[in-house]
Amino acid sequence: MDAVPAAIAEALRRATDTGGHICVLTGAGMSAESGIPTFRGTHDSLWSRFDPMRLATAEAWREDPALVWGWYRWRMQLVRDAQPNAGHRALATLAQRVPLSLVTQNVDDLHERAGSLVDAHVHGSLFALRCFACGRAHAGSLDDYVGGMQRVEPMRCAACGDRIRPGVVWFGEALPDDAWSAATDAAMRCTLMLVVGTSGLVYPAAGLPALARRHGATVVEINPEPTALSAEVDHVWRATAAHGLPRFLG
Structure with missing residues (x-):
């Protein structure tokens, strides 16, 4: 090698x-x-009981946006800490x-x-944030994240007031x-x-x-x-x- x-x-x-x-x-x-960690290789105790393929969907977001956003904020923090x-x-x-x-x-x-x-x-990209409803890009900064938080209420869109989502492609999306x-x-x-x-x-x-x-x-x-x-x-x-x-x- x-x-x-x-x-x-x-x-x-x-x-x-x-x-x-x-x-x-x-x-x-x-x-x-x-x-x-790879997408399917998450063994952290905070998230080990959750199936990533179930969290990474629009349906999961509609059902429990705070849980999904908490998972993505945890992932964003991993990336921010990495080099x-x-x-x-x-x-x-x-x-x-x-x-x-x-x-x-x-x-x-x-x-x-x-x-x-x-x-x-x-x-897509974790940090290309946009509104779930109207699709407008989020121009502001990220919200504060405290390690160990599992549920985090998503930020709100300045245009329509709906929730801001991560800029990734979820399962079922083009x-x-x-x-x-x-x-x-x-x-x-x-x-x-x-x-x-x-x-x-x-x-x-x-x-x-x-x-x-x-x-x-x-x-x-x-x-x-x-x-x-x-x-x-x-x-x-x-x-x-x-x-x-x-x-x-x-």
Whole structure:
């Protein structure tokens, strides 16, 4: 794991030498090394009895907005306390050297805090707050959060008075049109796609590597464990994001 595998290094060299475009698709494993648990990996005692897939819905919000907002405020605090890891920083540096589009399934802001421009947050962003009713973006600051609070009454919209919700894509909701358009465009025009830290289970984002291959790109998976995508890519490197990505910088 100390050096980039030869076949992957060659794919990177070809992409850069020919003026090709790199697309990087990142998932939860990208941020796990910064201490942010994966969506389904929350074992904190405060939330261990709740099913994340039940909380992350519009129905749960309508039923108990204070509980859902409390969960998201806890998650926001985890992100605020975390720092970008070496993998985040390596992608920001790589983008200064080669044409690169960054597409992420993560709802945190660690890529941006590492210095990257994110082309598409396909599952939204925790901090892109908006009104549940009218959709107006929330321009104010976050409310105060005290660790250990399970129920937090959401802030109110300055325009209509309804509750402010997190800017993530809940189960049953469509992906943001602009983000998805940017993601598919990046996949179709890249010559090399790096798939980093994603399980390949959540569609339609999990279909982006196949889209890239259909348009002639070489697809490389960087993940310490086998995934649903492993058999469908050109090259696999069993490395974590924080260990593997800095090796691309030479």
